[in-house]
Amino acid sequence: GAGVSQSPSNKVTEKGKDVELRCDPISGHTALYWYRQSLGQGLEFLIYFQGNSAPDKSGLPSDRFSAERTGGSVSTLTIQRTQQEDSAVYLCASSLSYGLGLYGYTFGSGTRLTVV
Amino acid sequence: AQTVTQSQPEMSVQEAETVTLSCTYDTSENNYYLFWYKQPPSRQMILVIRQEAYKQQNATENRFSVNFQKAAKSFSLKISDSQLGDTAMYFCAFMKIGGGSNYKLTFGKGTLLTVNP
Numbered sequence: 001g002a003g004v005s006q007s008p009s010n011k012v013t014e015k016g017k018d019v020e021l022r023c024d025p026i027s028g029h030t031a032l033y034w035y036r037q038s039l040g041q042g043l044e045f046l047i048y049f050q051g052n053s054a055p056d057k058s059g060l061p062s063d064r065f066s067a068e069r070t071g072g073s074v075s076t077l078t079i080q081r082t083q084q085e086d087s088a089v090y091l092c093a094s095s096l097s098y099g100l101g102l103y104g105y106t107f108g109s110g111t112r113l114t115v116v
Numbered sequence: 117a118q119t120v121t122q123s124q125p126e127m128s129v130q131e132a133e134t135v136t137l138s139c140t141y142d143t144s145e146n147n148y149y150l151f152w153y154k155q156p157p158s159r160q161m162i163l164v165i166r167q168e169a170y171k172q173q174n175a176t177e178n179r180f181s182v183n184f185q186k187a188a189k190s191f192s193l194k195i196s197d198s199q200l201g202d203t204a205m206y207f208c209a210f211m212k213i214g215g216g217s218n219y220k221l222t223f224g225k226g227t228l229l230t231v232n233p
Contacts, residue, residue: 048220
């Protein structure tokens with residue numbers, strides 16, 4: 001696609017429910033990142049995928065968070081047993097390869113998750 | 117680990133005037149890039165300008181320029197001839213490059229800039 005597409009744009013869920021957030025990167029982009037933007041905070045790195053390499057999961061805040069990337073393209077971020085502190089905007093970004101991220105990523109418009 | 121600090125949570129400027137946003141960072145790395153990203157209400161982060169740490173010359177992009185002071189670990193953004201469309205949240209960000217890097221970004225908490233007519 002022309003840009004990084006994220007869905008849904010907004011999600012309201014009840015505490016304790018599981019949610020899935022989707023990111024469709026630019027076609028051909030092998031590097032994909034997830035960031036979390038909590039209210040009043042900067043963006044916090046969550047996870048990084050590069051091609052077929054093992055992902056860097058060092059930013060995931062707890063074992064309730066997981067992510068996968070199928071076929072080197074679409075990525076899904078799953079949050080299990082959501083808590084109110086999970087409320088945030090979840091942003092996805094991609095670049096042609098991990099090294100080319102230094103020329104700037106392309107970001108999606110994010111998913112605003114609200115846990116009530 | 118790297119940290120990025122933006123000490124101005126909010127700023128405002130009159131249209132056509134100049135404004136400077138501050139950013140400081142802390143790192144022990146020698147090879148890195150610095151960035152300013154803009155986030156309008158659409159939420160999509162847009163790259164404004166980037167600076168290679170090994171370059172002494174300050175980066176410029178049209179009305180946007182930086183003042184990069186490597187020894188002081190300071191990286192401020194100057195916006196000249198401010199326009200209403202510049203109203204947005206601005207984030208300063210650090211990227212380690214080279215061996216062992218996954219080229220992730222470390223962000224500051226942002227500065228909300230409002231351009232007034």
